[in-house]
Amino acid sequence: MSIKKVTFLAVAILFMGIGVILFIFRSLNEAGIDVVAVNDITQSLAEHWGSQEQSELPSRQYGLEYTVLDSRGDLVGATRRGLSEDIDSAIHNRDTIVDITRNGTVLGKVIIFNNTSELWEKYRNNLLVFFGVMIMFITLFCLIYAVYIDRSIFRPFRKLQAFARHVAEGKLDMPLEMEEGNGFGAFAESFDLMREELAKARENERMANQSKKELVASLSHDIKTPVASIKAVSEVMILNSVIEDDINQLEVINSKADQINTLITNLFNATLEELQELNVTVTEESSTVLGDLIQNVDYYNRAVVSSIPECIVLVDLLRLLQVVDNVISNSYKYAGTSISVSASIKGQYLEIEFKDYGHGVSPEEIPLLLNKFYRAKNAVGKSGTGLGLYIAKYLMNKMSGDINCRNMDGGFVVILRLHIA
The missing domain is CATH 1.10.287 (Helix Hairpins)
Structure with missing residues (x-):
């Protein structure tokens, strides 16, 4: 069943309830006095005036309640207790007052009881029952409609939400399943x-x-x-x-x-995924091998190496050779000056400083030098890919060390920090 059909059914039930209420009030307005019955009662009372007992009041089959008064206004009889027993009470209750006449003489009066209040109370009770049934029906209908809306609208949207979350998480092998006949199928x-x-x-x-x-x-x-x-x-x-x-x-x-x-x-x-495939094997090595390692990559003999403190460092000599080669090659390419190499122990690290006497780089570019594919402004016109320092940083981190760069008075410094065993 489509949403349009369900909505149409709800509107039809609402108008049906309004029609029933209007019919009840219309029936109330049409209620009135049966004139034939009143004439029959007055004629019967006139014929038997003075000889009829209260229990024998005529025409009770009409269902009318009334009181009989004589010409002085005294009570002669009544169909039941609680009715108007004088003219003032009758006027106050809006009862119908009819004269009892015989041969042109007024013998007394009949007060026809106005039962509008009782009818209204009866109708009110019926309305209360009707409204109670209608409220229960509407509540049940709303619950059923809410379940239908949940199944036909909100549940598909919840599935779409879960599906979007799976797509965002990269789970592209989970299809979006929908019930047959769902309105959101397309x-x-x-x-x-x-x-x-x-x-x-x-x-x-x-x-x-x-x-x-x-x-x-x-x-x-x-x-x-x-x-x-x-x-x-x-x-x-x-x-x-x-x-x-x-x-x-x-x-x-x-x-x-x-x-x-x-x-x-x-x-x-x-080309390796996050460099995870690079094999780094860390071993304990003496710092005395670092001098020979630096000389092996200093093929222009521009590096002046100071004494290196003796200690045991955690390194992969092959990967450290690759890092030092990149640092010295960059100095050759961008500075073209001699290189001062000094070392000192600071805490748990052996720091090796490679200082050239070139122009360095601008201060705002220094934090970017270690990024992948980044090349400083002074690299214009020079060959390179911007990967050397990026790979060097990765290798130093894998050896529990680090690499930093900074400008100094009269030059540029690259610092390698090797972890001491």
Whole structure:
């Protein structure tokens, strides 16, 4: 049953109730005195005047209640007690007063009792019963209608709400189920089609990302192979060369091969989901190895390393080498000056500062340097992807350390914090 039909039924019941009430009041207004019965009573009383007992008052079959008075106004008889017994009471009760005459002589009067109050009380009682039944029926109807509205409107909306929550949570494999014949069927079907399209779009996106990762990984592997060959050949030529200029040029080739290898590694690492696939194995290492590690990546020999306090730090040497290589490479690229490397123990950390003497970066850009793909304004015209410091921060955090950057008087400083065992 549709909502229109139910609403029409409710309006029809309301008008039916109003019609019954109007009919009852109309019947009340049509109630009056039976003139024939009154004439019959007066004629019978006139014929038997003076010889009739009260229990023998005539024409009681008419159902009229009346009182009989003589010509002096004294009570002669009444059909029952409680009726008007004098003219004043009759006038007050709006009773009907009829003369009893015989041969033109007035023998007395008949006071026909006005039972309007009793009729009204009877009608009022009937109305109360009627209204009671109507209220019970309307209440029952409202309850049934409320259940119907809940099943046909609110329940589908609750299902839509739960469905929208599932979609927001990414649960796209849960279809929207609706009862057969529901008025929101087309509406619900549109939502379910939207869910299916979102699921298809998500799957296409996943496949595209997977293809991209596989392509980048494949290209990284393919590029690393010739770069490794170039590096190996340059190292052999350096060993075999005796001319100083040739050795310097071969070292430049070797360093550039290292730089290309670093960029390809960063590009490959950026394709990993939140870098979770990068393997970081933390071990206890002596801080004395850090000096050699820094010298291995300082292929321009611009770093001046101060003494490093002896302690045991928690690091992955391979990943730390990648971090230091990125820091020194950035200094080569953006500052082009010498690099001062100093170390000190502060609390539970060994802090290593890499200071160059370039122009640094603007203060508002410093908090953004460690973000993925962010490059400062001084990087314009220089190669790079904006991934080096982002990956360095991730690796340092995995080693229970940290990395920070800041400007200093006459230069720029990158601080590595290594956790002491």
